[in-house]
Amino acid sequence: MDMKTNDSPAIADPIDAALLAAVQGGLPLSPRPYAVIADALDLEESEVLVRLARLTDSGTIKRFGVVVRHQELGYCANAMVVWALPEERVGEVGRRLGSLPFVTLSYRRPRRLPDWPYNLFTMIHGRDRAAVLALVEEAKDRCGLQGVECAVLFSGQRFKQRGARYVAPSVDTPPLGVAGSRCPGPRLALSR
């Protein structure tokens, strides 16, 4: 897997850009969703399928599928977990942490000494605070981070949340995660 050292440039191909704009809000819930999209753009259904496959292969689409809302499913706690690593280890550790299933973001950012020694930023989601803290320990074990200085910053009040204004489609992973204030609480139930 390649490391993305930066954001991608804006979408160059105008048909790709129109296609992404048309699907970013979600596929229609009808039996031939790609045909509906194709009709709206005056394309063939087969071309829509080929282009979406190519955009996925190239990484412009990170994944294509069901996008769930963590909080509505009971994942109410999130923490920004930051790590102070020797510069030469940031890439390797960043990739290992970023590949763990419960880690939803992994970014290198500069340290700002003396106030801020941390240079790797990750986001961890769990059902509650205890679950998040257990996952932090699991991450340490799995990535050899037991001795590495880190801090766990749980989210508190949300003062503002608005999608970043990108020209083409918005992204769905807010850089600071989601605040606890919207959490629905125990309204999820499982049945057999």
Next chain:
Amino acid sequence: MRPNRAPLLLDEVDRRLLNDFQRDFPLTERPYAAVAERLGVDEAEILRRLERLSSAGAVSRVGPVLRPQRVGASTLAAMAVPAERLAEVAELVNTFSEVNHNYEREHRFNLWFVLTAADEERLAEVIEEIEGRTGIEVLDLPMLAEFHIDLGFPLQWT
């Protein structure tokens, strides 16, 4: 969002629908039929279930998660705000249209926000103005590299 609604009941098919199709959604003419076949139900039922999970808020959409597009400049900013000034400073920060997310976090650096602007110069101006009006230093923490590979989010039901 519907407040105070009844608990969302999820059966085994719902759970698999939510967990197993977060990536590699079928790029075929009848994708919901392909999903239905894997879950042992019919296409109409998959469409009904997705309608229900969407209207309940559990599913945001069936579609792409896109890599961020680079347009202009952005950074993550943090401030160590005395507790008694947090609301006031957060409100001031929110007045800038360049601010999109603004959160309290549990740390000495307790106010975190994302700034996006047309260019680096404008970002620097906003930071300087926030520092000038609050008397509190702003940590400027731009992204240098992204390592996460988005494979979806595994749901645990226990």
